[in-house]
Amino acid sequence: MNYLLKNRELALAIIITLMVIGISIYAPAFATVENTTSVLNDTSILCMLALAQMMVIITRGIDLSVASNLALSGMLSASLAQNYPDLPVIAFIAVAIATGLILGVINGSLIAFLGIPPIVVTLGTLAIFRGMIVVYGGGNQVNASEMGDNFQSFPKLTFLGLSTIFWIMAAVAVTVWFFLAMTRTGRGLYALGGNPLAARYCGIDMSRQQLLVYTLSGAISGLCGYFWVSRYGVAYSEIASGFELTVIAACVIGGVSIAGGVGTVAGALLGGLFLGVIVNALPVMQVTPFWQMAISGAVILTAVVVNARNEKRGVKLILPEARRLAGAAK
């Protein structure tokens, strides 16, 4: 039991499994193959964004602009498809990623080179990126009928019953895992988040690392922008509005510490999956979708309480008051 509490990925995986079993007993329709694949496909975008956000949070940062970035990248990609529907799909994806990457570089430069706090920068770009959609497109939307087949057919392709979105998410997850676990730069992110001062003395370039994570976060958001628009078949200024908080919630549920230095690929994926299962289970269980928000709020609070219990106390403080305070400061 103690081991379970320590290993939060395993605990979370067990909770999700129990939840799925429970839901399936209550509503057998949930356990079908089609539904399972649709949950996985639906959750892939959230999981990709959670992975990107995790890398940012590990460095003690936060990226609130991901949903706006997604919407703008998706819009530009869709409008390219609207004008040149016969281009190969790789062109649309490349445009989306490139847009997202540039937006990420903007965030990263402001944070890394000017030293403006991440929450301030991305709060600003959250408004700017989304507004740029209207400035660019004049408030028009791009509908499915205008996008052309090349643009829309790619996410509908399946392999082993799962869509390309899922497989790309899996590829992103493996890459992020390799980067974080196996490369010097990746390990450096944990060092930076765990103790920025010590990391600096070890020769880790903080600015470079920050620029890197916000650029990656931007590029992944851009990729998700293409998938979001091509999957749901519409691009306009309000898509994925407020989704940044769902992404952060997935990270928190997955055990990523907002104080930095803690987070795993498995955790972020499971956090995303957890929210995905809840969202998809409610209609199957004939609960009104209005419950979704309240439940995810309760889950976030539970997760953060559980995570806090596991977090080690770093400094020895003598007074109990000070100990509680140190916990709060984390």
Next chain:
Amino acid sequence: MNQTTRHDVADHAPRTLSEFLLRWETILIALLAIVIIGNTIISPYFLDIYNLSDATFNFSEKAIIALGMTLLILVRDIDLSIAAIIALASLAMGLAADVGATTPLLILVGLAVGAVCGAFNGLLVARVGLPSIVVTIGTMSLYRGLAQVILGDQAITKYPVDFQELGRGYLVSWPPVPYSFALFLILAVVFAIVVHRTAIGRKLFAMGNNPVAAQFSGIPVNKIRFWLFVLTGLLSGIAAVLLTARIGSTRPNIALGWELEVITAVILGGVSISGGSGTIPGVVLAVFIIGLATFGLSLVNVPGIVISVLLGLLLIASIAMPIVVRRLMSRKTD
């Protein structure tokens, strides 16, 4: 070299002209002047006392919450759930109005729900010791989620006429001062005095600069943090009363996205997001800049989302500019 930045705690009045000019509040006053002059040039209807008093309706509610948020950010906390608290408080008032509650009772319900929601945030942050940003992301979903569960896709619109008067009426008819704006001005003065002229205010700065040292100096850090969350919840309750009365209805998406607008105002007002520095006059100026800029631009039919782009740029530019200028200046002296 001791340079004044926007995040220094001013421990003395400015002594030299350049020190005065580099103060963040001075920069904000210049910005406000630019906004007013710019708006007067682009629209002949801007400098009209009735139009200006109309403009205050749109930002007074947010401005009231910004005062509480300022204190939270001063002590390194943040509350992202304020808009969700408004939704829940507005819903409670709606349910009360449905069973025929009178206006004083409605106000009481709104304030009480706000304070209770704030207390729950405060409990989790100060008692249990969780990071406020995560707690309030959670309660933001929880509060608005509960409002959505109870309200569904309905709207409650049966509010008594004298209740609606609270959000639309004027305290003074000439010059026209709406109730909401008058309340904001009074609260701003009270907050400014408490923050800048009392021991409690100094404690907040001490907590923001070094919570551990503050704790060891005998400041009841967690108790104060708890009550700041209650206060911000209460102010959100006040905003809920004013907003619900003004629009005369409760909808599930009421005040959606306000948390970011309020935080933008506080940061633009010169409050450091890492705590420990900031002024109430700065935040009040920022509220006016944002409110009047939004109003002026909407007079010439600039869409709301484009205005939000400009405000986002203003936020980043206003913080980046002093840093860039300082770097260039220090390079020159090297």
